[in-house]
Amino acid sequence: EAQVTQNPRYLITVTGKKLTVTCSQNMNHEYMSWYRQDPGLGLRQIYYSMNVEVTDKGDVPEGYKVSRKEKRNFPLILESPSPNQTSLYFCASRDRGGTEAFFGQGTRLTVV
Amino acid sequence: SQQGEEDPQALSIQEGENATMNCSYKTSINNLQWYRQNSGRGLVHLILIRSNEREKHRGRLRVTLDTSKKSSSLLITASRAADTASYFCATDNNNDMRFGAGTRLTVKP
Numbered sequence: 001e002a003q004v005t006q007n008p009r010y011l012i013t014v015t016g017k018k019l020t021v022t023c024s025q026n027m028n029h030e031y032m033s034w035y036r037q038d039p040g041l042g043l044r045q046i047y048y049s050m051n052v053e054v055t056d057k058g059d060v061p062e063g064y065k066v067s068r069k070e071k072r073n074f075p076l077i078l079e080s081p082s083p084n085q086t087s088l089y090f091c092a093s094r095d096r097g098g099t100e101a102f103f104g105q106g107t108r109l110t111v112v
Numbered sequence: 113s114q115q116g117e118e119d120p121q122a123l124s125i126q127e128g129e130n131a132t133m134n135c136s137y138k139t140s141i142n143n144l145q146w147y148r149q150n151s152g153r154g155l156v157h158l159i160l161i162r163s164n165e166r167e168k169h170r171g172r173l174r175v176t177l178d179t180s181k182k183s184s185s186l187l188i189t190a191s192r193a194a195d196t197a198s199y200f201c202a203t204d205n206n207n208d209m210r211f212g213a214g215t216r217l218t219v220k221p
Binding site for chain 1: 145152153156157200202207208209214
């Protein structure tokens with residue numbers, strides 16, 4: 001089954017404690033991206049990757065890091081989480097050429 | 113920054129009625145897509161319309177695109193309670209996909 005898998009689904013952490021949210025897709029897609037969703041703001045792009053070892057900042061990259069060492073994986077790293085990073089996070093993947101995006105089920109992160 | 117802006121922000125209708133949601137955007141696009149999100153879950157793709165298309169249908173969904181006005185609309189006909197969800201438009205310009213804030217649709221049985 002074609003899918004994008006994020007883990008964990010829920011996470012409560014403390015300010016400053018490094019964390020990683022994993023994202024994996026099984027569709028051999030070149031393009032992957034991370035979004036955060038906050039009430040009234042829709043989805044805002046954090047980082048995206050056009051291919052292995054190629055990553056670019058989205059609209060709200062501050063406080064986040066990503067890596068793309070393999071085509072299927074695109075982890076999101078918060079080196080020193082802060083309460084303003086409390087949000088619902090989504091990973092998405094898609095093929096090149098303007099196709100539909102496939103989304104993971106989301107990670108609800110709370111930073112206290 | 114967000115590209116698409118949906119209107120209205122919220123819409124409440126009775127089962128059987130039609131629901132229309134609008135999306136306006138600012139820059140040129142290759143295509144525009146509509147997605148659905150059930151409460152707090154991942155977005156699911158509904159329909160894609162390319163910049164050289166004006167109208168597209170999929171089941172009870174009808175999407176229009178007016179590139180001269182930089183706007184799109186999503187019509188859901190004969191709505192059902194199960195259509196209750198948030199709907200997002202997404203503009204796609206050279207693989208740069210941007211989403212609006214969404215329209216929250218409630219369909220009352």
